[in-house]
Amino acid sequence: MTSTAPAEAAEPLPPPRPPLSAQTWRECAYLLSGMPLDLIAFVYVLAWIYVGVLLSVTVIGLPVLALGLLGCRLFGSWERARTRALLRLEVEEPSPLRRTRGRGFLTWVWSSLKDPVGWRSALFFVVRLPWTVITFTVVLTAFFVAWPLLPWLARWLSNVDRALVRALLSPSDEMERRIAELESGRTTVSDAASADLRRIERDLHDGAQARLVSLAMDLGLAKEKLTEDPEAAARMVEEAHGEVKLALQELRDLARGIHPAVLTDRGLGPALSAVAARCAVPVRVSVELSGRPAEAIEGIAYFTASELLQNVSKHAAARQAEVEVWRAGDRLMLQVTDDGRGGADATAGSGLAGLAERLAAVDGQLAVQSPPGGPTTVTAELPWRERRPGASQKEATR
Structure with missing residues (x-):
């Protein structure tokens, strides 16, 4: 009498599935590899502070502290690179070390001692070492004792590291990013x-x-x-x-x-009226300002309007245009409108792109609305800075 195996026994087994995802493996690698780097950085920071404080009574104490901060910056850069590679966390590099006005060794020392990035990096490795010891122990134990819980443990522990990196190794605030932009x-x-x-x-x-x-x-x-x-x-x-x-x-x-003399002597209104008179199309000028902004801002506004009106003359095929200038709080607003063909684009590498870059350099903005067929409205926004008393008289006598 012969027996047959059950039908289900003859079916092929499903392919094996990895128990951990690639992201979990990366997180585990991050949590385990952090121990040697954090230990080295922790010893470095403690030795640097100890030696710097001991030598602070001598002439080499402050230079030692300044050099130590550069080393802390380097450790922070390595940690950011490790975080980007293993945790897939995009961490912006902080702004470079800013130099105080002046030259010389003492100036460099003073600039380095005021470096917030270096001090935050030092604090990061002091705070992180105890946490690294805990995470290293937990992950290593989970590999042998709590394997099914490892993905959740790795994610929770690495999230704490993500928070620490964001808090101490990322650019501190909008100010640092603003410094880089400026x-x-x-x-x-x-x-x-x-x-x-x-x-x-x-x-x-x-x-x-x-x-x-x-x-x-x-x-x-x-x-x-x-x-x-x-x-x-x-x-x-x-x-x-x-x-x-x-x-x-x-x-x-x-x-x-x-720099036109009429701008120095009489301000934006008459200067823009003179520019409008030379434009190839009729231009109406409206300037509503109770005072005059700083010389630099006034000059930028004038040349911005001049360039925009040149664009109207050369490219817009317009019948008429309008220039309006007014103050809105702490901003100087300039708007040039024409009824031409439209299609202007500040992102296409044109003269408008260069104009936008120049305005951004002084914390200004350029907005372009130019649908095909028109009309075109270009709005420039500049910071309002008060004019120095007697500036017009000084400029006029030069």
Whole structure:
């Protein structure tokens, strides 16, 4: 008599499934690998503080503390990299060490001692070592005793580490991020100033300077012909007179592009009205300000409006435009509107993008609303800074 095996016994077994996910393995690796790094960093911080305090009565005490803070920054950078790799936590790097104004060794020491990033990194490794000992012990024990609970234990324990990293190793607050933005903005302003200087040099070299050189040569020839051919010399002098007028006009245009006198003497309203009069389309100007902002802010607002009106003339195909300026709390608002074709985009690498970067460098903003077919509204927002008393008189006498 033969017997047959049950049907279910002949069916293939399901494929084995890993008991732990990849994320759990990464979390376990993070919790176990933290022990050597935290132990080294903890010993380093204690030794550094001990030696620095002992030597603080000598001239090398403060430099030792300053160098120790740089080491704490380095340990913090390693920990952030480990957190990003194993916990998949995106931690921004803090701003670089800021230097106090001035040069020299003492200035560097003072800047380093005031570094909040270094001090927070030192505090992190002092606080974290006891916690690392606990997590190391719990995870290692769970591998042999409480295997089914390991995924939950690894997640809970690593969440505490995530919180510690965010609290002490991330940029401390909005201020640090703002510092980094302003440092980037300062570079943008410096590049823009260099570009403006190169433009002025090029305009002088190719324009007024070349014209004046030609004028000097013509006057030299006229001087030679004065006794031989007075009529020809008179014609050459007359031509030179016309060249002088053109050179003066070029110099006036160049000076107006640097900083117009009407802006210094009379403010934004008359200066923008002068710009509007030169625009290719009719422009209505409305300036409602009870006072004048700081010279730098006023100049930025003027050149922003000038560039926007140039864009209207060249690209908008508009019939009319409007410039409005007003104050809203601690902000100076500038708005340029036209009824042209629209389609302007500040993110497409155009002149609007450069304008937005320049405004951002002084804590300003640029908003563009330009649907296809128009109308286009560009709003610039600048910080309102009070004008120094007597600034107009000082500028006018320069």
